[in-house]
Amino acid sequence: MGKRRGLVLVHTGDGKGKSTAAFGLALRAHGRGKPIRVFQFMKVAPAQFGEHRVFETLGLKIEGLGDGFSWKSKDLERSAQLARDGFARAEAAIRSGEYFLVVLDEITYPIRYGWIPLEPVLACLRERPEHVHVVLTGRNAPEEIVALADTVTEMRLVKHHYDAGVPAQRGIED
Numbered sequence: 001m002g003k004r005r006g007l008v009l010v011h012t013g014d015g016k017g018k019s020t021a022a023f024g025l026a027l028r029a030h031g032r033g034k035p036i037r038v039f040q041f042m043k044v045a046p047a048q049f050g051e052h053r054v055f056e057t058l059g060l061k062i063e064g065l066g067d068g069f070s071w072k073s074k075d076l077e078r079s080a081q082l083a084r085d086g087f088a089r090a091e092a093a094i095r096s097g098e099y100f101l102v103v104l105d106e107i108t109y110p111i112r113y114g115w116i117p118l119e120p121v122l123a124c125l126r127e128r129p130e131h132v133h134v135v136l137t138g139r140n141a142p143e144e145i146v147a148l149a150d151t152v153t154e155m156r157l158v159k160h161h162y163d164a165g166v167p168a169q170r171g172i173e174d
Helices: 018-031 050-057 076-096 108-112 118-127 143-148
Strands: 008-012 036-044 062-066 101-105 133-137 151-154
Touching (some): 008 018, 008 143, 018 036, 018 050, 018 101, 018 133, 036 076, 036 108, 050 062, 076 101, 076 108, 118 143
Parallel strands (some): 008 133
8 A cells, every 4th residue: 555645636528527526625625624725727816606605605715817718818818828827826836835735727728728838737746745636627638647647537428408508507507
């Protein structure tokens, strides 16, 4: 039996639940008195989605690093700079060793868009303090991250209510 150490966990795939699973881990760790940090790469800083509201009531902060949905962005260079600046903050949190768990929610998108270079992300994950757990979420996780990770879960879409014309629902998808 090996010794306990920080893990790299990836939630990827086309199905729903990637961020929800990461938030569940964050809540579980917080419930055990562990310090956590959550960064959302596609959400705006002042966002008040359901997860922000509940985390706030628990005294936890989710830091939005983006400017919303990239396909709606009017300034992609600004979006890219926000992602790079956000990764610098997230990397500092990981490397500091202050946190038991750091969530990098939707980080695969700015990596795939080329806004955040892959190699610094890989280096940060490899060089993090031994006790720090990191969760990365988003569709199409790069193979290099999948290879480095300790646990990878792929959410597979089987059926989606959008296909039946049912719109997004607050409390389910926010």
